Amino acid sequence: MSADGLPPLREVIEQHGLAAKKSLGQNFLLDLNLTGKIARAAGDLTQHTVIEVGPGPGGLTRALLLHGARKVVAIERDERCLAALAEISAHYPGRLEIISGDAMKTDFTALVPDGPAKIVANLPYNIGTELLIRWLTAAGWPPFYESMTLMFQREVAQRIVATVGSDAYGRLGILAGWRTEAKIAFDVPPQAFTPPPKVTSSVVHLVPRAEPLPADVRKLGRVTEAAFGQRRKMLRQSLKSLGGERLLETVGIDATRRAETLSIAEFVRLANVV
Known part of the structure; x- marks a missing residue:
């Protein structure tokens, strides 16, 4: 048993036959010390609804709940993972809502009708940047979230936090820097994942600016x-x-x-x- 009283993730993956799919940009994070570190990087979760995209077998989901998230709303389009997530939900009654669907077609503001939200996710590689741009360019500001703690390939993370004059500075750095304060919290080595990606990943923490410069x-x-x-x-x-x-x-x-x-x-x- 793990610290949260649930079976180890490797067992869960084996039991449910959850080989990661490249077509869904999946790399499962199995190290519970690391998922705990991501949850802590998001700050105090006890008063928040946490939105997670692409939970897979639920490694980060478990860490968020273990670290006191008031409620987690997890959006997963891979139906193979739903049974494993349902087991976590049963272990934490009333605190995990699982939405079977595509994050690219989700109205995120509708997910948190009551009170503050944080977004915490090991985003699928193939949709991560596009989702971030959507969250950064939300029509109303301040947005529905108090912060975002997100995992990207390191190269993308460097573009998000890039400042004027650097090689990585571009559209992503301008949108992120305009509306948020963004920083890289820590790096994650490839071997932390199953299967290991070819690149290092980084966790980025973004906090919305109360009054960004006015612009369309x-x-x-x-x-x-x-x-x-x-x-x-x-x-x-x-x-x-x-x-x-x-x-x-x-x-x-x-x-x-x-x-x-x-x-x-x-x-x-x-x-x-x-």
């Missing part, structure tokens, strides 16, 4: 996409479709600069005049 989220998306779509070119060229030199003149930005030299505030200024 769609326009900011368009400006950053255009600017970094041709990141080696001067802005007058990469932003040609949005007004090029005229646009840059309006906000007093030198047209010969390149995208990675612009601060978040300068991108916001551009978005506000597009």
Whole structure:
């Protein structure tokens, strides 16, 4: 038995025949010390509903419940995992809600009608970035969540926390830096997973800013996409479709600069005049 009184995860996986599927971007996290570390990185969970995407056999789910989450809402599209999750639910009556479905089609705000929420997840690799962008570009702000504690491939994590002038700085770093304070909490080695991925992973903790610089989220998306779509070119060229030199003149930005030299505030200024 594990610390939570449930069978070890390897046994659960064997019992339910849960080989990880590459098509679903699955890499199961089996080390309970590590899942506990992720749960702790999310802070005090006792007053929160925790949303988890892609729980798989429930390693992180168990850690969240063990560390006192008031309630966990777990969204899983792989029906093979539902029986294993149901066993966890029975062990923690009334504290685990399992939603069988696709996170990409889920209305997350509807999941937490009562009180504060946190998002904590070892996100499936193939949808992680897209989900994060959706959460960062939510229409209403402050958003429905108090924080996000998410696992990504290290390279993606570095892009999320990147600052102006660095090689990893791009659209993701601007959206994350504009609306949240993001930091890498710790790295996770490949051998912690089954099957082990080819890369190191990192856990990123993001806390929404109360008052980000005002900007139209769609326009900011368009400006950053255009600017970094041709990141080696001067802005007058990469932003040609949005007004090029005229646009840059309006906000007093030198047209010969390149995208990675612009601060978040300068991108916001551009978005506000597009």
